[in-house]
Amino acid sequence: MDTFDSYVLMALVALPFGWGVLLAFLPSKRLQHIKLTSLAVAVVVTALTAYVFLAYNTAEAGYQLIREIQWLDSLGVTFSLGVDGISVPMILLTGIVMFTGVLMSWKIEYRVKEFFVLFFLLVAGVFGVFVSLDLFFFFFFYELAVMPMYLLIGVWGSSSDFGSFLRPKEYGAMKLMLYLVAGSILVWVALIAVFVEGGIGTFSLLELENVTFSENFQRIFFPLFMIGFGILAGLWPFHSWSPDGHVAAPTSVSMLHAGVLMKLGAYGIIRIGIDLLPQGAEDWMPVLIILGTINVVYGAVSAMGQRDLKYVIGYSSVSHMGYVFMGFATLNSLGVSGAVLQMFSHGIMTALLFALVGVIYERTHVRDIGVLEGLTKRMGLTAAFFAVAGLTSLGLPGFSGFVAELMVFIGVFKDYPALGMLGIIGAAITAVYILRLLAKVFFGPLDPRWEHLPDATRLQGLSMGILVVFLLVVGLYPKPWMDLIDSGVAPILARVVSLQ
Amino acid sequence: MNYMLFSPEFTLAAVAFGVLGVDLILPQDKKGYLPWVSVVGLIGVLVFSLWYMHGRDANLYDGLFLVDNFSLFFKAFFLVLGVLVVLVSVDYVKKHLSHPGEYYGILLFSILAMMLMASSGELLTAYISLELLSFSLYVLVSYGRHGLKPSEAGIKYILLGAFASALLLYGISQVYGMLGTTRFDEIHAVLLLDGTPLNPSVLVGLVLIIAGLGFKVAAVPFHMWAPDVYEGAPTPVTAYLAVGSKAAAFALILRLFSQAFMPVFDDWQIILMIIAALTMTVGNLVALAQQNIKRMLAYSSVGQVGYLLMGVAALSPLASNGVIFHLVGYGITNLAVFMCVIIFYNSTDKEEISDFAGLADRSPLVAMAMTVSLFSLAGLPFFAGFTTKFYLFTAAADGGLLWLVGLAITNSLISLYYYMMVMKQMYMEPAIDNTPLKISLVSGGALCVLISGVIVVGVYPGPLVGAIESATRALLP
Numbered sequence: 001m002d003t004f005d006s007y008v009l010m011a012l013v014a015l016p017f018g019w020g021v022l023l024a025f026l027p028s029k030r031l032q033h034i035k036l037t038s039l040a041v042a043v044v045v046t047a048l049t050a051y052v053f054l055a056y057n058t059a060e061a062g063y064q065l066i067r068e069i070q071w072l073d074s075l076g077v078t079f080s081l082g083v084d085g086i087s088v089p090m091i092l093l094t095g096i097v098m099f100t101g102v103l104m105s106w107k108i109e110y111r112v113k114e115f116f117v118l119f120f121l122l123v124a125g126v127f128g129v130f131v132s133l134d135l136f137f138f139f140f141f142y143e144l145a146v147m148p149m150y151l152l153i154g155v156w157g158s159s160s161d162f163g164s165f166l167r168p169k170e171y172g173a174m175k176l177m178l179y180l181v182a183g184s185i186l187v188w189v190a191l192i193a194v195f196v197e198g199g200i201g202t203f204s205l206l207e208l209e210n211v212t213f214s215e216n217f218q219r220i221f222f223p224l225f226m227i228g229f230g231i232l233a234g235l236w237p238f239h240s241w242s243p244d245g246h247v248a249a250p251t252s253v254s255m256l257h258a259g260v261l262m263k264l265g266a267y268g269i270i271r272i273g274i275d276l277l278p279q280g281a282e283d284w285m286p287v288l289i290i291l292g293t294i295n296v297v298y299g300a301v302s303a304m305g306q307r308d309l310k311y312v313i314g315y316s317s318v319s320h321m322g323y324v325f326m327g328f329a330t331l332n333s334l335g336v337s338g339a340v341l342q343m344f345s346h347g348i349m350t351a352l353l354f355a356l357v358g359v360i361y362e363r364t365h366v367r368d369i370g371v372l373e374g375l376t377k378r379m380g381l382t383a384a385f386f387a388v389a390g391l392t393s394l395g396l397p398g399f400s401g402f403v404a405e406l407m408v409f410i411g412v413f414k415d416y417p418a419l420g421m422l423g424i425i426g427a428a429i430t431a432v433y434i435l436r437l438l439a440k441v442f443f444g445p446l447d448p449r450w451e452h453l454p455d456a457t458r459l460q461g462l463s464m465g466i467l468v469v470f471l472l473v474v475g476l477y478p479k480p481w482m483d484l485i486d487s488g489v490a491p492i493l494a495r496v497v498s499l500q
Numbered sequence: 501m502n503y504m505l506f507s508p509e510f511t512l513a514a515v516a517f518g519v520l521g522v523d524l525i526l527p528q529d530k531k532g533y534l535p536w537v538s539v540v541g542l543i544g545v546l547v548f549s550l551w552y553m554h555g556r557d558a559n560l561y562d563g564l565f566l567v568d569n570f571s572l573f574f575k576a577f578f579l580v581l582g583v584l585v586v587l588v589s590v591d592y593v594k595k596h597l598s599h600p601g602e603y604y605g606i607l608l609f610s611i612l613a614m615m616l617m618a619s620s621g622e623l624l625t626a627y628i629s630l631e632l633l634s635f636s637l638y639v640l641v642s643y644g645r646h647g648l649k650p651s652e653a654g655i656k657y658i659l660l661g662a663f664a665s666a667l668l669l670y671g672i673s674q675v676y677g678m679l680g681t682t683r684f685d686e687i688h689a690v691l692l693l694d695g696t697p698l699n700p701s702v703l704v705g706l707v708l709i710i711a712g713l714g715f716k717v718a719a720v721p722f723h724m725w726a727p728d729v730y731e732g733a734p735t736p737v738t739a740y741l742a743v744g745s746k747a748a749a750f751a752l753i754l755r756l757f758s759q760a761f762m763p764v765f766d767d768w769q770i771i772l773m774i775i776a777a778l779t780m781t782v783g784n785l786v787a788l789a790q791q792n793i794k795r796m797l798a799y800s801s802v803g804q805v806g807y808l809l810m811g812v813a814a815l816s817p818l819a820s821n822g823v824i825f826h827l828v829g830y831g832i833t834n835l836a837v838f839m840c841v842i843i844f845y846n847s848t849d850k851e852e853i854s855d856f857a858g859l860a861d862r863s864p865l866v867a868m869a870m871t872v873s874l875f876s877l878a879g880l881p882f883f884a885g886f887t888t889k890f891y892l893f894t895a896a897a898d899g900g901l902l903w904l905v906g907l908a909i910t911n912s913l914i915s916l917y918y919y920m921m922v923m924k925q926m927y928m929e930p931a932i933d934n935t936p937l938k939i940s941l942v943s944g945g946a947l948c949v950l951i952s953g954v955i956v957v958g959v960y961p962g963p964l965v966g967a968i969e970s971a972t973r974a975l976l977p
Contacts, residue, residue, distance in 0.1 A: 070962075071962065072891075072961060072962060074818065074821060074965060075818075075890075075891055075894060114864075136890065139881075139890075140881040143880055143881045143886065144880075144882055147880045147881070151871075155927050170924065170928060174917075174920070178913070178917065181913045181916055182913060188893075188909050189905065189906045192894050192897040192905060193897065193902055195894055195897070195898070196894075196897050196898050196902065
């Protein structure tokens with residue numbers, strides 16, 4: 001299987017990409033054919049992610065499935081791919097969310113072809129980032145993942161209109177795009193600076209890992225990575241694109257964006273920021289942990305005040321990404337591993353939540369919490385799934401969120417007990433708004449308006465069921481996941497420790 | 501002296517005269533053959549040049565005319581550009597312009613001028629070829645038949661162009677007066693001997709030369725003519741102005757600064773840095789406010805010139821690669837955008853940005869091509885713009901201009917905004933008139949070629965960069 005191994009990562013990028021490009025030139029009339037073939041591609045790609053997950057040898061650790069192709073010698077760019085214990089779970093996450101996202105897009109009727117073209121380009125970009133071991137291609141795919149968002153939201157999205165509060169979808173799309181591109185400006189500058197300062201004329205991550213950057217350089221350029229990537233990960237105070245953008249986006253795009261794309265930012269911080277500039281990371285971590293804690297508390301408080309169901313989920317994403325920043329900022333193995341697990345867990349959970357909101361909105365055409373009442377009686381399955389996602393979100397033991405958050409908290413308490421307390425308060429606020437939401441929207445008396453609502457379709461049920469299974473599997477038996485993640489985190493932390 | 505080395509230029513001149521001559525014989529309804537005569541001529545010269553001139557390093561007329569890989573690369577680039585511009589023009593000329601014979605003939609003369617510019621090894625030869633280019637363009641810019649705008653564009657371009665030529669000539673005379681030579685290699689030698697500190701009179705000459713060339717590439721503050729001329733000129737000529745004349749001017753700038761003025765690098769670097777910073781910022785900021793697509797593209801191309809000048813300000817082999825690479829990437833992309841605008845204009849006679857509303861419904865493929873090329877101009881990946889910008893910016897940072905690179909990257913963000921405004925019209929606004937655009941085989945074919953070029957340069961730049969590197973080695977060994 002050696003030959004297969006050396007092509008699998010490339011296939012992971014090339015397949016969705018090739019399908020996206022090919023689809024652009026196919027006729028757009030046969031909607032069912034487009035959807036079915038897209039689903040088939042999604043199944044194959046998801047199978048490949050599962051293969052990568054199984055093929056990765058945790059005992060050996062390090063980068064595996066490596067493949068390098070010369071691309072541009074004079075600039076030191078090679079097309080080099082490989083995965084480690086951090087990227088493997090992210091790849092699996094992308095596979096799951098993509099697959100369920102395609103299922104959730106089944107009802108789209110408007111410009112179906114263009115939708116799937118952009119959707120698959122987005123997915124290709126995400127996979128590309130997770131498998132690239134070259135800074136040029138990392139950034140190449142990073143930008144590729146951002147690019148389709150404007151059209152996906154602007155064309156297929158939905159506007160929020162609460163009379164006094166009007167957010168057209170174009171607003172959300174433009175805001176998201178400008179914020180994310182502003183973030184990539186910082187990243188781009190920092191990447192070029194790393195190339196120049198590295199002085200060995202290469203963008204290869206593996207070779208740059210051997211360079212020790214001067215302390216001054218690290219101190220100046222780490223924040224560029226931290227904030228640049230942080231913007232995509234929803235770091236306070238640069239998070240405000242995230243609720244607006246995610247609310248305006250169509251369901252499957254919200255799932256993919258909140259579930260996976262925000263993780264690209266966090267992944268960038270650890271893969272490039274902490275890995276290449278450990279000294280800078282060490283110096284800036286007190287700032288990151290404060291910002292991360294604000295993320296948690298501010299996001300939770302904001303979520304409490306929302307009337308739009310989707311905005312609640314949007315702000316809860318901001319809040320939960322805070323745990324990722326807090327975990328990174330501890331720079332100890334518990335905290336960082338917990339953060340990576342949180343990336344996975346939150347990806348699945350938030351995809352599930354956005355899928356649920358999509359299902360509800362599709363039936364009621366309303367997202368106002370004030371109007372939605374007692375849906376359980378009509379939408380039992382949806383309500384059950386919402387309860388699971390909600391409980392994961394507030395960190396109930398047995399679900400993946402608990403394991404991840406617990407590890408982050410223990411990690412944080414080692415060095416920053418006060419901030420750890422604040423983080424736990426954030427989790428408590430989460431419990432308040434999630435339980436209130438469940439009580440109001442699902443378990444109140446049934447409003448006669450919603451007498452005749454149908455429950456989620458079988459396809460939607462299947463798609464959400466898959467997500468629930470992963471929340472439970474990780475929550476009940478986290479050990480293999482933790483071994484995997486630890487094997488990726490350990491070498492990076494070793495570089496930080498070796499400084500002391 | 502081996503006159504064969506001059507044969508591409510002679511042949512092209514013969515083709516140009518040939519087109520003018522054939523035009524006299526052809527009856528009115530057969531004028532459609534003229535562009536194809538030009539295309540065949542251009543491709544013939546291209547094939548011959550690549551076959552015969554490859555790897556040669558020689559000079560003619562005692563160093564006035566240089567034959568090396570640098571000039572070969574640019575000649576090939578200009579000839580390919582010529583073919584593309586002819587293809588882009590076919591429908592437009594048929595529909596909107598009279599006298600196709602002169603149009604294509606003059607176009608060929610201007611390509612000849614650009615080839616001479618890339619080969620000139622001396623200031624006056626460069627000046628004369630630049631004038632040949634400018635005079636051809638003066639005619640082409642005012643070629644439109646309808647309304648006052650073409651005439652306004654022509655007058656503005658001629659007056660300001662003449663002024664810039666005067667500045668350039670004055671600068672050349674100043675340099676000649678102080679250094680006693682106009683040959684690049686001799687200037688280099690004299691400056692190397694006693695260049696530092698630079699004699700103020702030479703500096704004045706240098707500044708005047710920069711101003712004159714700055715006008716030709718529309719660098720701020722010498723860019724005022726660009727929007728009006730771009731708007732008034734026939735659209736294929738606008739495309740040609742935006743790509744061809746700039747590429748030729750940059751070929752000259754690269755050769756001039758690397759082969760002649762390299763010893764006083766520190767003196768002109770600061771000037772170019774300031775001009776580059778101003779050019780990219782002003783171009784992109786003013787583009788935000790434009791309503792007319794051609795004016796917007798004019799300002800956006802001013803912004804692109806800023807990036808290129810930044811590369812020149814960091815002049816090194818890597819930076820020279822970057823400048824040439826970005827010139828090629830930007831050139832193909834810009835032609836693709838203009839091809840879309842021309843297809844649109846041919847069907848609708850409109851060129852305001854708001855007229856593009858609903859284009860995605862009217863002609864999905866044109867809208868997609870336009871989106872691809874605008875994303876490429878903004879520097880988003882998978883397309884030429886990303887790879888070439890990344891290369892250029894890295895090279896400039898490698899030359900110590902990281903702060904300027906930061907500014908350039910920020911400007912890329914600004915440019916993305918106004919490109920997205922066009923996309924918003926195309927994809928999100930409803931169309932007023934839903935008739936699909938009429939796309940002829942030639943225009944559609946040219947658009948396909950250009951879009952494939954945009955993508956190939958973006959993902960498989962290896963061979964192109966290889967050729968560019970050998971061009972650069974001729975300048976900066």
